Amino acid sequence: MASPLRVLIHGGGIGGLTLAAALARRGHTVEVAELRPGLEALGVGIIQPSNALHVMGEIGVLDACLEAGYEWEVLTIADPAGNTLAAVPQPRMGDAPPANGIPRPALAAILGDAAVASGATLRFSATITDLTDDGDGVDVTLSDGSGGRHDLVVGFDGIGSALRTRLYGEKYTPEYTGFANWRVTVPRLPEVRGFVMSTAGESAKALLTPISDESMYLGAVFAEAEDFRPDPARAHEQLADRLTMFAGPVAAALAAVTDPSAVVYSRISQVTVEEPWHVGRVVLAGDAAHACTPHLAQGAAMAVEDAVVLAESLDTERDVPAALTAWEARRRPRAMWVQAMSRAVLRQETGAPTTAEEDELLKTGIPGAAHALVQPY
Structure with missing residues (x-):
């Protein structure tokens, strides 16, 4: 599109801030409405696989992410005692490194700074209270009293998306998988120089x-x-x-945990919006549209891919509706594959019954999935 657009992004998480930076760098007028009072990210850390790092390069923050985090090249699979069973080199997408671990607050700050430096406006303690799409634009009122008319509204507001509920009611509420994540930050052990995964039985x-x-x-x-x-x-x-069944570095890391408030607990849920991800000029992206389990470490990567592909589609298509159609046609197969593969790995690891389709996916394996996901998004 030749003319700059006015875009409202509902949600200032990883995907929303990436989109804000990508669009503002292209000259669009961008506002981000974030319900939280600031960018203090919840949680501990996050893995940026190579495809996510490639996106960070596209919006100009790759070096900042690598400086704030810890880059690695090998995924290590260990037994419960900490003995290495396999060391799997991770593939690269283009010139991006294979993988990076980064504290969530550091990534939030990097993306927020990039969005603002590109010209986006961040509004905190703000959420949509009223929305009317007349086909030519979207009139929005925010809870802080601001608002206005926008060419596009994007819901990057997470697995509990209020915008999704506004569009579809309670039809797509998060589905709990029966499993949960426990996470806690500890001092890095010298021998942990990359991602280490260890399993004990099926549980x-x-x-x-x-x-x-x-x-x-x-x-x-x-x-x-x-x-x-x-x-x-x-x-x-x-x-x-x-x-208790783990020894070696896992036990050493656990010994450093003495503060109960440092432990972050989150249930693993998923969402699949089966209908089109856009209704008129309002579109859902990231976890709001396709939240998956973390078994491929690709949830945030899918969100930032959504963001840069949406920005590109708005560049190349004739109008907003055409851009949203083209964007979804490009993004849905990849995001749904990641969701299905992640769910299949969860079932396999826990001994749950798998379908014939999941058995076929599992032939790819996690290493094969990593190679598939460094192909162009």
């Missing part, structure tokens, strides 16, 4: 992910009742109880 998985020279996060995935929540006074002890 326990421990992960070590370096996110800076000084720190890493210990992650654990376990089956948990839907209504379970850690005891605020004993969360570190409850995590230790679940990891």
